[in-house]
Amino acid sequence: MNLKEEKYSRFALVAEMLETPEIVRSFSPEVSEKFVSIIKSKKGLILTGEGSSRIFPAKRAISAMLKRGYRMPVFTEGSTQAREYALDDMAVFVSSNSGQTREVIRMILDLKARNHNAVFGLTATRNTKFEELVDDAHVLSCGPEKAVAATKSVIEQALFYDSLLRNLEGRRMEGLDEFAAMLEQVLTSSVSSEITEIVKNADFVYFAGRENGVAGELGLKVNEIIRKKSDFLEGTFALHGIEEVMDKNEVLIWIDPFEADQEQFNERLVKGAGIDIVAISAKQTIFPT
Known part of the structure; x- marks a missing residue:
């Protein structure tokens, strides 16, 4: 893909996919540090949400963590099924690009009704009910998507969760420039x-x-x-x-x-x-x- 040929440049989807290398380059792993101390005070962490906000960001971060050998319990589950779990002693990270996902809001309300004090949010949208309900939130910097939801935002979400788990381990997140270059090469290859x-x-x-x-x-x-x-x-x-x-x-x-x-x-x-x-x-x- 490229933005020089009209068969590609006329699609907002292509333009947003090609923004992802710069999103990677500009990502700051420090943005997740503020959540580390309270998560460490809990017995585990669950990363929840619906669809693309969870599938790649959460599963990829957990898979990478398991390969590194870190042993804090970290799980992922859809927010409807996760409501059935005993989460009182766990930190909960919920993700919703829009900040309006019905199932996610329902889960947050359930947790807050039980006086849960470690419910955190990851979203691409500011000033939403979602942001008000959670104990603390991180808002992505990638901006809104005009074509298909979770195109560029899913990459920044994945970076955030990866940085969060690395910060829990006390491990640095490195190689973002190299990753961005490889991503650019893949996106522009035939x-x-x-x-x-x-x-x-x-x-x-x-x-x-x-x-x-x-x-x-x-x-x-x-x-x-x-x-x-x-x-x-x-x-x-x-x-x-x-x-x-x-x-x-x-x-x-x-x-x-x-x-x-x-x-x-x-x-x-x-x-x-x-x-x-x-x-x-x-x-x-x-x-x-």
Whole structure:
């Protein structure tokens, strides 16, 4: 993508996606420090919300934390199901881009009715009921989105949660300039027509990958942007039953494929079910990549 060609520049969605490298460069990890002491005084932390505000930001931060070996209990759950949990001794971080998400407001009201004193908010919108109800909040700096919600804001939310968990660990958040440069390179790179044709012609798009929010969020964006039905198949779930109802008019996009399972996916999904598989990976795979 670029803003020089009219086929891209006429879309606000493209312009906002291309803003994300600068959002990364200008992010300050210190913005989450004010929440650290009270979170540490609790027995754990839950990151909650609905849709894109939670899927990628929360799951990705938790996945990265688990790889680093930090052992404070940190969970994520949708705000409706989270209302059923015993959260009295936990810090709660709720996210809502609009500051008006019904399920999120309902959960905050439930917690405040029980005199919970560690309910924090993450939002892209100032002066909302959401901001008034929580004990403290952080408002994103990326500005409003004109095209699709949670396009650039989801990146800043992810940075915030990552910085929060690192600050809880006493660990510095580094490499933002390098990350911004890589993000810019990815966003402006070309994708082969072979891959775009496969996805364009598919009746259904599956995403497979780790439960770190990446594939799950992309599945949601397929619904919102290219208006195709999709599903996220965690890990190797695609090999455990659903392949029996897949057909040749479908495609599976595999994020960072597990090397040990590529042959199985090829045998059972490509040769067996007849679907196409496309990989998104830093390394070459046996599939179009």
